[in-house]
Amino acid sequence: MFFRDRREAGERLAARVAHLRGSDVVVxxxxxxxxxxxxxxxxxLGAPLDVCLVRKLGAPYQPELAMGALGEGGVRLVNEEVLRAAGVTPEQLAAAEARERAVLEGRARRYRGARRPVPLDGRTVLVVDDGVATGATARAACRIARARGAARVVLAVPVAPHDWAARLGSDADELVxxxxxxxFHAVGQYYADFSQTDDDEVVACLEESIPRPVTDRPAGARPAGPVDRDVQVQAGPLVxxxxxxxxxxxxxxVAFAHGSGSSRHSPRNRQVASGLNRAGLGTLLFDLLAPEEERxxxxxxxxELLAGRLTGATEWLRGQPEAQGLPVGYFGASTGAA
Known part of the structure; x- marks a missing residue:
């Protein structure tokens, strides 16, 4: 089994955890x-999205050996057995904690800005990663979610080693x-595109997940916005x-015409779209080809085929209430520009 990219993996994973919809779940x-x-x-799932910030505490002179982990809200997990075996002194542990706590707080500010973490008390928490290798980070994340008050913890990943359930033990109530x-050798071997996710994409994901209010409007009037929704674009005979x-x-x-080998999930196009949205322009990101055509x-x-799709998408866009009366422009990349 291969995943085209992380976005496709997320879509397929969502189908497996559909039973959690409506259960006061936080992702x-x-x-x-x-x-x-x-x-x-x-x-x-129609659920709020947040990040689970975890920092491993690496043992002195053996940074790959986890002697504990830190999480937000002052959560602290320490493996006393590793501390004894590695001969870690209280001073060394304190120094490692101070160093990693600073990194943790810096990333929290970078990712969320002024927003506070989503409360977890009494809720079902769905921890998601792009895959599990050793399981150390996933275990720490589950424990941190529990320490922050989660009533139930579910860990869901697209790919993991065959013995992953034994590695996770009882840290999660449900494994998917x-x-x-x-x-299994590495998570990346199961993705066609496993390019690195940068901080800007993390920030964009969190910003896009913030609920957008829809204001009341007279019948037939263009929505005052903001509007942010998944759509099915009718382009000729295809949807x-x-x-x-x-x-x-x-x-x-602005309608986006992505380049060869890309899709509506392109991190570059999504970042450009986010910038246009902040500047007061609407955006339509859509796939120019159906999955079977991409093969x-x-x-x-x-x-010529792609231009026809863009024309059809433009006709569809002009018929949407949100776009009525608005001029339409294009952003093309690579073959999309042609």
């Missing part, structure tokens, strides 16, 4: 690679995994998935 993504996966899951092969975002008092809408690489470079 926590493990930065950085787990956050795009978690965003898709949170969107499908799409693929647990025996020949293509997309994301339509229109800020309040938008001055226009034929000739379609990726068929400019």
């Amino acid at each position: 926590l993504g493990l930065p950085r690679g787990g956050v795009p996966v978690a965003e898709e899951v949170a969107r499908a 995994c799409l693929h647990a092969p025996r020949g 293509l998935p997309g994301r339509l975002t229109v800020p309040g008092d938008a001055r226009g809408v 034929d690489r000739a379609n990726v470079f068929d400019t």
Whole structure:
């Protein structure tokens, strides 16, 4: 089993945890690679999204050996057995804690800004990562969620080693995994695109997950916004998935024509779209090709075919209430520009 990218993995994982919808669930993504996966899951469940910030406490002279972990809210987990075996002094432990706590607080400010962490008390917490290798970080995340008051902890990942359940033990109340092969070597081997997720994408995921209010409006009037919703774009005979975002008092809408090998989930295009939204422009991100069409690489470079899809998407966009009366522009990348 292979995943095209983290976004597709998140969509498929969301189907496996659909039973959690409506259960007062909070989705926590493990930065950085787990956050795009978690965003898709949170969107499908209609649940709030946040990050679960974990910092491993590496033993002196053996940083790969975890002697504990730190989490937000003053959560502290220490493995006394490792401390004794490694001969760690109280001073060394305190120094490691101070160092990692500073990193933890810095990342919290970077990712959330002025927003506070989503409360977990008495709720079901769904911890999501892009995969499990050793399980150390996932175990720490589950324990931290529990320490922050979670009533139930579920860990969900697209891929993990076949013995992953034994590695996690009882740290989670429920374990969900799409693929647990025996020949597991690394998480990245099960993704076609496993490019690094950067801090900007984590911030964008969290910002996009903030609920957008919809204001009351007269019948037939263009929504005052903001509007941010998944859409099905009718382009000729095909229906293509997309994301339509229109800020309040938008001055226009930009339709994105992504390049070869990319999709509506392109981190670059999503960052550009986020910038346009902040500047008061709406955006339509959508896939130019259906999944079965993408398998034929000739379609990726068929400019006439892609132009026809963009034309059809434009006609659909002009018919949407959110875009009525707004000028439409285009942002094209690579073959999308052609």
